[in-house]
Amino acid sequence: MAQQYTRKVIREVFVQMLNERPLSxxxxxxxxxECEINRNTFYYYYPDLYAILAEIFQTELQTVIEEYNDTLSWEESFLAATKFALENKIAIYHVYNSIQKEELEKYLFNVAGNVMTRYVEDASKDLKASGEDKRLIVSFYQSALTEMLLHWISSGMKEDPPKVIHRIGLLFDGNIALSLERSAKLNDSW
Known part of the structure; x- marks a missing residue:
């Protein structure tokens, strides 16, 4: 129990510091x-600062997986999944502008992939869409959402993400279902 508490405190302090200054x-x-621990205690839990960052992103991804709600739209699910990033914009910006940018990109890609995979699987329950087509649809939206988030971060995070994601949802409403229906029809005609 004490070990989990110490790890949690280290992560929280690290995120707090990332919200105040660059990773470097x-x-x-x-x-x-800040944690009032000695260096040996730190190194008992983490080999370096980058390991903390990797664990934070892994923990957040696990939270997304556990809290996924199939009654939500993909937009609502995606916003819920990016909650950590939205609550820690400055920290995310600092990671984006560091040598650990790849860790952030991997995290965002995994979050987008998890949300889209679950959404596509749920949307295709009653359709005979092929597994390959479902993977293509997931990959397309996963890549698009990840790239949009990275662009949003690189441009200073000025737009309101819920507003943008909601707008994307309105513009592309029904496209995933339509693609899945087309897949089922293509399968029938082969």
Whole structure:
């Protein structure tokens, strides 16, 4: 129990610091001083700062997986899945502008993929869409959503994500279902 608490405190302090300054300006010394632990305790849990970041993203992805609600639209699910990023915009911006950018990209790609996979699977329950077509649809939306998020981050995160995602939902409403229906018809004609 104490181990989980210590890990949690280290992660929280790290995120707090990322919301205040770039990743390159955070040191292990800063974290151990703020957490009031010694360096050996830090290194018992993490080999370096990047391991904390990887664990944070993995934990957040696990939360997305556990909290997915198939009664939500893909837009609502995606916004719920990106809650951590929206609540920690400055930290995300700092990670984006660091040598750990790939970790952020992987996290966003995995979140988008998880949301879209579950949504497409749910939307295709009563259709005979092929597995390959479902993977293509997921991949298309996963890539598009990830790239949109990365562009939003790189441009300073000025737009309101719920507003943009809602607008995308309105513009593309029904396209996933239509694609799945087309897949089922294409399968019947082969």
């Amino acid at each position: 300006k955070i040191t292990v010394k800063d974290i151990v001083n």
